[in-house]
Amino acid sequence: MVNGSSPSAVRQRAGRRPIATWVFDLDNTLYPARCNLFAQIDQRMGEYISRALGIEFQAARILQKRYYFDHGTTLNGLMLHHGIEPAGYLDYVHDIDLTPVAPSPELDRALARLPGRKLVYTNGSHGHATRVLEKLGVAGHFEAIHDIVAADYRPKYDAAAHAHFVARHDVEPSAAAMFDDIPANLRPAGELGMTTIWVRHEKVEGDPETSHIDHVTDDLVACLEEWPLAD
Numbered sequence: 207m208v209n210g211s212s213p214s215a216v217r218q219r220a221g222r223r224p225i226a227t228w229v230f231d232l233d234n235t236l237y238p239a240r241c242n243l244f245a246q247i248d249q250r251m252g253e254y255i256s257r258a259l260g261i262e263f264q265a266a267r268i269l270q271k272r273y274y275f276d277h278g279t280t281l282n283g284l285m286l287h288h289g290i291e292p293a294g295y296l297d298y299v300h301d302i303d304l305t306p307v308a309p310s311p312e313l314d315r316a317l318a319r320l321p322g323r324k325l326v327y328t329n330g331s332h333g334h335a336t337r338v339l340e341k342l343g344v345a346g347h348f349e350a351i352h353d354i355v356a357a358d359y360r361p362k363y364d365a366a367a368h369a370h371f372v373a374r375h376d377v378e379p380s381a382a383a384m385f386d387d388i389p390a391n392l393r394p395a396g397e398l399g400m401t402t403i404w405v406r407h408e409k410v411e412g413d414p415e416t417s418h419i420d421h422v423t424d425d426l427v428a429c430l431e432e433w434p435l436a437d
Contacts, residue, residue, distance in 0.1 A: 223380065223381065223401060224381060224436050225320075225321075225322060225381060225382065225383045225401065225433075226321075226322040226323065226378065226381040226382065227322055227323045227324075227325065227375075227377050227378070227381065227382040227383075228320055228322060228323065228324045228325070228382070228383055228385075229324075229325050229326075229327050229377070229382060229383065229384040229385065229395070229400070230324065230325070230326055230327070230348075230384075230385050231326075231327060231328060231362075231384075231385060231386040231387060231388075231391065231405075232326055232328040232330055232334075232335050232338060232339075233328065233330060233338075233387075234387040234405070234407060235385055235386060235387045235405045235426065236313070236326075236338070236339070236342060236344070236426070237307045237310070237338065237342060238407070239387065239407035240306075240407075241306035241307050242306065243302060243304070243306065243307070243338075246302040246303065247299050247300065247302060250298060250299045250300075250301065250302065251270050251280055251299050252266045252267045252270055253266075253298075254295055254298045254299060255267075255269055255270055255280075255284070258284075258288070258290060258295075259288060269283075273287075278360070278361035278363070278364065279329065279354070279359065279361050281295055281296070281354070281359060282359055282361075285359065292355070292359065296330075296331040296333075296334075296354070296355075297331070297333070300330060300331050300333060300334035302334075304337060304338065304341045307338060307341045307342060308341075308342075309341065309342060309343040310342050310343060310344065310427070311343065312427045313342060313343075313344055313426070313427050313430075314342075314343055314344050314347075315431075316426075316427045316430035316431050317344055317347040317430065318347065319430070319431070319435070320430060320433070320435075321435065321436075323349050324347050324348050324349060325348060325349055325350050325351075325352060325375055325377075326339070326348050326350070326351045326352065327352045327362065327371055327384070328351065328352070328353055328354070328362075329353075329354050329357075329361055329362050330353060330354060331353050331354060331355070332351050332353040332355065332356075334353075335351045335353060336351065339351075349375075350375060352371050352374070352375065356371075356374065357370065357371065358370070362386070362388075362391040362394075363388075363390045363391050363393065363394065364394070365394040365397065367394070368394035368395055368398060369394075369398070372398060379395070379398040379399035379400045380399045380400075382395075382400045382401070383400060383401040383402075383403060384400045384401070384402055384403065385403045385405055385426065385429075386402075386403075386404065386405065387404070387405045387406070387407055389404050389414040389415060389416055389418075389419060390414070390415075392404060392418060392419055393415075393418045396418035396419070396420070397418070401420050401421070402418060402419050402420050402421070403419070403420065403421045403422070403423060403429065404416065404419045404421070404422045404423070405423055405424075405426050405429075406422055406423065406424055407424070
């Protein structure tokens with residue numbers, strides 16, 4: 207169940223419905239959280255703010271976190287308060303070393319067994335997602351990448367962002383499953399009627415609200431390998 211690697215039910219809101227569209231978060235979901243790519247992104251966010259605003263790095267870090275909590279993303283705060291141009295920011299913060307991400311033939315095989323469409327929905331940039339998918343060796347499985355630009359810079363936990371995603375990609379929520387490592391990002395998906403799967407890892411802090419989550423797994427590949435498919 208919660209401690210296992212299979213897609214065990216946390217609550218059976220709708221049972222195991224047939225899935226036609228599989229929606230995956232990117233960072234810490236399609237690759238393991240132990241790769242810790244966000245540490246690099248986090249550092250580069252502070253560097254960008256420091257240089258763009260001409261302030262000390264520590265002051266930039268404080269601003270970075272404040273904007274994240276106040277505006278959903280650091281970028282939204284920078285755009286609103288400082289007129290930061292988003293493309294340059296996104297290019298800079300995602301210019302990271304992907305060495306920790308190894309090719310995953312296991313993930314490739316697990317994705318290949320799933321029928322239907324597969325989409326990536328990420329708060330990161332399209333370029334970052336493309337590079338990570340190529341590094342994993344699974345890019346060919348995905349029909350589209352819905353990034354922060356496509357979301358009009360709205361964070362994933364925003365219900366309007368999810369509604370836009372569903373409309374843009376013609377997703378029928380009742381026949382869709384969404385995988386994410388952040389429980390709050392799954393709430394709008396669950397409210398729309400998607401099957402929700404929390405890809406839990408050791409970096410999660412506190413006791414997040416999970417009443418909207420249908421399944422929990424500690425191992426995405428095992429979850430996909432064991433997911434029951436229609437005959």
